[in-house]
Amino acid sequence: MLQLRNLCVTIDGHEIINIDRLDLGPGDRLGLVGESGSGKTMTAKAIAGLLPNEAKVSGSVTFDGRDLLTLNDRELAKVRGKRIGFVFQDPSRSLNPMMRIGKQVSESIRIHTKLKGDAVTTKVIDLLRQVQLPNPETLIRRYPHQLSGGQQQRVMIAAAIAADPELLIADEPTTALDVTVQEEILRLLISLSEQRKMGLLFVSHDLGVIRFVCNQVAVIYGGNIVESGRMEEIIDRPMHRYTAALLAANPGMPKDNNFSTFIGKRLQTIAGSVPAVGKFPSGCRFRNRCQHATESCSTTPPVETSGADHRYLCWNPGGEGEK
Amino acid sequence: MTSLVEVKNVYFHYPRARISSGSSGWTLQDVSLTINLQSTVGIVGESGSGKSTLVRVMCGLLRHQQGVVKFNGKEISEFEGDGANDLRRQNQIVFQNPRRSLDPRMTIRRSLSEPIRALQDRIPDDEELVASIERVGLGREVLTRFPHQLSGGQLQRIGIARSLSVNPTILYADEPVSALDVSIQAQVLNLLMDLREQLGLTLVMVSHDLGVVSRMCEEIIVMREGQVVESGRTESVLSNPSSDYTAALLKAARAASLERVTGD
Numbered sequence: 394m395l396q397l398r399n400l401c402v403t404i405d406g407h408e409i410i411n412i413d414r415l416d417l418g419p420g421d422r423l424g425l426v427g428e429s430g431s432g433k434t435m436t437a438k439a440i441a442g443l444l445p446n447e448a449k450v451s452g453s454v455t456f457d458g459r460d461l462l463t464l465n466d467r468e469l470a471k472v473r474g475k476r477i478g479f480v481f482q483d484p485s486r487s488l489n490p491m492m493r494i495g496k497q498v499s500e501s502i503r504i505h506t507k508l509k510g511d512a513v514t515t516k517v518i519d520l521l522r523q524v525q526l527p528n529p530e531t532l533i534r535r536y537p538h539q540l541s542g543g544q545q546q547r548v549m550i551a552a553a554i555a556a557d558p559e560l561l562i563a564d565e566p567t568t569a570l571d572v573t574v575q576e577e578i579l580r581l582l583i584s585l586s587e588q589r590k591m592g593l594l595f596v597s598h599d600l601g602v603i604r605f606v607c608n609q610v611a612v613i614y615g616g617n618i619v620e621s622g623r624m625e626e627i628i629d630r631p632m633h634r635y636t637a638a639l640l641a642a643n644p645g646m647p648k649d650n651n652f653s654t655f656i657g658k659r660l661q662t663i664a665g666s667v668p669a670v671g672k673f674p675s676g677c678r679f680r681n682r683c684q685h686a687t688e689s690c691s692t693t694p695p696v697e698t699s700g701a702d703h704r705y706l707c708w709n710p711g712g713e714g715e716k
Numbered sequence: 717m718t719s720l721v722e723v724k725n726v727y728f729h730y731p732r733a734r735i736s737s738g739s740s741g742w743t744l745q746d747v748s749l750t751i752n753l754q755s756t757v758g759i760v761g762e763s764g765s766g767k768s769t770l771v772r773v774m775c776g777l778l779r780h781q782q783g784v785v786k787f788n789g790k791e792i793s794e795f796e797g798d799g800a801n802d803l804r805r806q807n808q809i810v811f812q813n814p815r816r817s818l819d820p821r822m823t824i825r826r827s828l829s830e831p832i833r834a835l836q837d838r839i840p841d842d843e844e845l846v847a848s849i850e851r852v853g854l855g856r857e858v859l860t861r862f863p864h865q866l867s868g869g870q871l872q873r874i875g876i877a878r879s880l881s882v883n884p885t886i887l888y889a890d891e892p893v894s895a896l897d898v899s900i901q902a903q904v905l906n907l908l909m910d911l912r913e914q915l916g917l918t919l920v921m922v923s924h925d926l927g928v929v930s931r932m933c934e935e936i937i938v939m940r941e942g943q944v945v946e947s948g949r950t951e952s953v954l955s956n957p958s959s960d961y962t963a964a965l966l967k968a969a970r971a972a973s974l975e976r977v978t979g980d
Contacts, residue, residue, distance in 0.1 A: 642902040645973050646930075
């Protein structure tokens with residue numbers, strides 16, 4: 394349904410993203426994971442056509458057979474918000490504080506569907522019910538500040554699915570929320586995706602959250618997809634050293650409530666931080682932070698190794714028994 | 717074990733909150749707890765449960781209306797003059813968002829000097845500042861920088877260096893890593909664990925992440941709606957929660973976390 398091919402985004406001559414291949418099928422839930430500055434949000438923006446004006450884009454973003462990069466603004470407006478919905482990190486910044494909830498959700502219905510008058514209100518109430526908000530009839534009269542963060546995010550999701558999109562892009566949708574609320578929102582996204590056969594591109598820095606939501610995962614570093622494939626396969630057998638390092642740095646929860654093994658235990662860290670754009674090393678972009686870098690890592694960018702459910706770019710991969 | 721902070725039947729409300737005869741209006745309600753010297757305590761609970769308010773009341777940034785908060789056996793509202801300065805010196809806090817807690821117009825040198833100027837009434841020399849910045853794994857070059865030139869992880873290290881510069885007895889960390897990436901979180905958490913051991917600090921950490929709390933804190937306090945729901949050894953509270961709320965919190969945390977056989 395969504396295919397990225399040789400997508401390259403440059404700003405001021407610096408390469409921000411270079412993705413040779415990324416696919417998302419109908420009803421797939423794909424997690425895009427990486428640190429700040431790795432290019433995950435830029436990738437989401439490139440798909441949505443929301444990149445800054447100075448960005449130069451090449452390659453293709455094919456959605457349902459059409460290359461989104463070749464569409465003009467009017468054609469794109471028919472796809473964006475209608476067939477592809479968006480949910481962003483901080484719902485309090487995405488909602489208009491001066492506008493009642495009902496009106497905000499109805500905006501996308503008015504723009505993207507033919508419904509009018511009372512039918513719009515009925516649809517809004519129905520959507521608020523679908524995202525499991527209590528008393529939707531009274532809720533439509535409320536303003537964003539009268540809602541909790543979790544309720545606001547549900548409103549954002551209601552607006553995003555108003556025009557029955559085939560793909561929903563969610564960029565860190567629960568980072569600003571409590572754990573209990575986070576779980577509810579994640580379950581809601583999963584059930585909406587299943588009921589509607591809606592594809593989900595889920596962007597996050599936390600593999601724990603991604604594992605819960607997604608069945609596919611793509612790991613991004615320095616604007617490249619360094620490893621991708623089926624979720625459980627990659628969690629159980631990470632091949633790229635960056636994926637393994639991200640997994641090891643995650644605090645996690647102890648298996649079988651064995652909390653005594655956790656106390657005082659240091660986490661494995663990834664040395665240094667993501668370099669600024671344009672400051673990546675030659676060869677493998679991760680090599681200056683990698684504990685397993687070899688000669689060839691510094692000279693030549695790694696080539697792809699691919700199997701049925703698993704692709705990665707690494708000269709000295711890990712694997713079984715090396716977790 | 718020596719008790720360092722004692723909180724007894726504390727009630728707190730923010731200005732203009734309406735206090736009715738029932739329970740509403742209070743942000744903290746009948747909170748009692750003890751923090752022992754050199755212990756590590758995690759405070760968990762949902763947004764609005766009063767975690768951050770409790771920390772601010774314990775370190776004297778907010779004044780409680782009822783009950784007793786004692787530091788080293790003395791009610792904190794009775795610290796005056798030099799005593800109040802020393803109370804502030806001994807109670808230091810690291811905030812969630814380092815970008816918001818450092819003045820954007822001050823160099824890091826200036827920001828780091830502030831607590832020493834304010835609480836010890838002297839101007840630190842470069843040697844002292846370099847030592848404090850190296851302790852958190854940064855180099856002398858950051859002293860001349862401004863906050864916008866540094867990353868979130870670097871800024872949080874500076875927040876930690878700044879609070880440690882006046883040799884506190886107790887460090888309060890209010891969600892110190894929730895604004896950071898997973899990989900940077902690990903660095904900052906390890907740093908906090910190392911420094912706590914080296915300096916013999918008492919550490920009170922507010923966090924919504926039970927995985928983090930179970931690594932960092934030997935004791936845990938679960939809060940909800942301004943009250944302490946449950947408290948005790950982290951291991952026993954989390955492996956056998958006595959309240960439904962703690963159980964729900966655990967279930968949610970477990971759902972969206974990676975599972976680990978050992979802590980390593």
